[in-house]
Amino acid sequence: MVQDPAPPRNPGMPLELDWVEQVRVNRSAVERRAATLGTRRSVKKEWQAGWLLRAVTCMDLTTLASDDTAGRVQRLCAKARRPVRPELLEAMGVQRTAVKVGAVCVYHAFVETAVAALEGSGIPVAAVSTAFPHGLAPMETRLAEIRASVAAGAREIDVVITRGHVLTGNWTALYDEVRAFRDACGDAHLKTILATGELGTLRAAYRASLVAMMAGTDFIKTSTGKEGVNATLPVGLTMVRALREYGERSGVSVGFKPAGGIRTAKDALLWLTLMKEEVGDPWLHPALFRFGASSLLADIERQLEHHVTGRYSAFHRHPLA
Numbered sequence: 001m002v003q004d005p006a007p008p009r010n011p012g013m014p015l016e017l018d019w020v021e022q023v024r025v026n027r028s029a030v031e032r033r034a035a036t037l038g039t040r041r042s043v044k045k046e047w048q049a050g051w052l053l054r055a056v057t058c059m060d061l062t063t064l065a066s067d068d069t070a071g072r073v074q075r076l077c078a079k080a081r082r083p084v085r086p087e088l089l090e091a092m093g094v095q096r097t098a099v100k101v102g103a104v105c106v107y108h109a110f111v112e113t114a115v116a117a118l119e120g121s122g123i124p125v126a127a128v129s130t131a132f133p134h135g136l137a138p139m140e141t142r143l144a145e146i147r148a149s150v151a152a153g154a155r156e157i158d159v160v161i162t163r164g165h166v167l168t169g170n171w172t173a174l175y176d177e178v179r180a181f182r183d184a185c186g187d188a189h190l191k192t193i194l195a196t197g198e199l200g201t202l203r204a205a206y207r208a209s210l211v212a213m214m215a216g217t218d219f220i221k222t223s224t225g226k227e228g229v230n231a232t233l234p235v236g237l238t239m240v241r242a243l244r245e246y247g248e249r250s251g252v253s254v255g256f257k258p259a260g261g262i263r264t265a266k267d268a269l270l271w272l273t274l275m276k277e278e279v280g281d282p283w284l285h286p287a288l289f290r291f292g293a294s295s296l297l298a299d300i301e302r303q304l305e306h307h308v309t310g311r312y313s314a315f316h317r318h319p320l321a
């Protein structure tokens with residue numbers, strides 16, 4: 001499994017308010033569809049192990065705790081280089097060097113540490129930015145934070161939006177904000193966190209997704225991991241349908257990153273199923289799909305160990321950092 005090259009950027013387009021205003025989402029239909037994801041397709045044995053390895057390569061291995069230290073970030077980066085134990089990969093007939101994570105995601109304070117720890121690995125560093133997780137610092141401060149993380153070596157920037165722009169229907173303000181974030185990113189890829197758990201409705205999540213894509217975001221991301229409700233399948237389905245519609249109209253493929261509360265291998269398989277069924281194989285690669293997760297890897301490694309040995313080991317045998 002070789003890491004894909006970064007996809008072309010999303011250039012964005014002018015804000016089309018009529019398109020945003022006409023959006024309707026049928027919540028009960030979306031919830032029904034989300035509920036069928038785990039029942040219609042079951043991924044078994046070798047295929048399941050293959051899908052779990054794919055999930056690892058699509059993972060933004062994350063630490064976003066207020067007690068993060070350089071040591072913790074260095075240990076996480078070591079894990080990012082070798083996310084699955086070599087003997088498990090060998091037993092599955094997979095090359096030792098073939099599996100690495102999509103990115104390591106940290107606060108700005110640890111970008112330099114992570115860049116140094118990942119040198120030569122090809123694994124990009126993603127920085128959360130713009131006063132993550134609330135996003136309420138002055139605009140100049142938020143833009144300066146993006147520029148500082150890019151200067152420190154971050155190749156991906158995960159920004160948070162002003163939720164109030166969505167809650168008041170101020171689409172122009174949201175568009176201008178995301179556009180300014182994108183400009184500040186330069187060549188770094190922009191992931192826009194909508195914090196859908198705070199947006200009230202699926203319709204708002206769809207509309208905010210469209211506006212962020214029109215403003216040129218390269219990925220839309222569900223959550224910071226700090227909201228009361230983070231990545232749910234109904235909200236994921238809604239955002240993925242927005243990016244599908246954006247792709248149909250603009251010809252541009254935008255990436256998707258569910259994040260927050262995704263902890264089990266079973267969850268990972270459900271999200272991959274959603275992507276495969278709604279938008280197809282291009283979204284099963286790190287160029288267009290990432291999990292934002294701090295503890296998912298431990299359960300995936302445990303399931304892979306079970307696949308190889310037939311036994312489950314304790315979680316403490318799979319430390320992440």
Ligand SMILES: O=C[C@H](O)COP(=O)(O)O
Nearest residue numbers: 225259260261292293294
């Ligand atoms: O962006 C990633 C999230 O902050 C991770 O959330 P989590 O700790 O619930 O996995």
